[in-house]
Amino acid sequence: MNRLFLALVVLLSASAMTADAPAEARYYKKRVNHRQVKQHKRIGQGVKSGELTGKEAKRLAKQQTALARKERQMRLSGNGLNKGEAARLEQAQDQLSRNIYRQKNDGQDRN
Numbered sequence: 176m177n178r179l180f181l182a183l184v185v186l187l188s189a190s191a192m193t194a195d196a197p198a199e200a201r202y203y204k205k206r207v208n209h210r211q212v213k214q215h216k217r218i219g220q221g222v223k224s225g226e227l228t229g230k231e232a233k234r235l236a237k238q239q240t241a242l243a244r245k246e247r248q249m250r251l252s253g254n255g256l257n258k259g260e261a262a263r264l265e266q267a268q269d270q271l272s273r274n275i276y277r278q279k280n281d282g283q284d285r286n
Contacts, residue, residue: 207246207261210268215239217275226279235275242267 218235221227227235245267249260256264 207256207264207268210265210272211239211243211246214268214271214275217272217279221275221279228283231278235271235278238271238274242271 215236218227218232218239222229222232242264246256246264249256249264253260
């Protein structure tokens with residue numbers, strides 16, 4: 176009886192751990208992808224308003240593409256994103272966000 180109970184507890188806890196991992200991965204994926212879309216829109220808005228030149232926008236879009244490629248490689252290398260990988264991606268997104276802000280507010284003449 177104890178062996179059966181122990182086996183059942185081990186099986187249930189293992190299934191609970193595997194069920195949590197995909198939920199976390201979905202959360203990170205959703206958060207990372209949401210930021211990418213938001214930053215892409217900021218770049219587009221900067222071009223429309225004249226805050227960004229075409230050259231600046233192209234450089235920022237290239238950085239955004241490199242970040243998306245890095246994310247894709249991280250996802251393919253294992254079972255989705257873990258917390259450490261998501262943290263590294265968020266740091267890279269923070270840096271890109273600062274780059275967008277600096278370029279939009281650098282006071283260059285857009286004419």
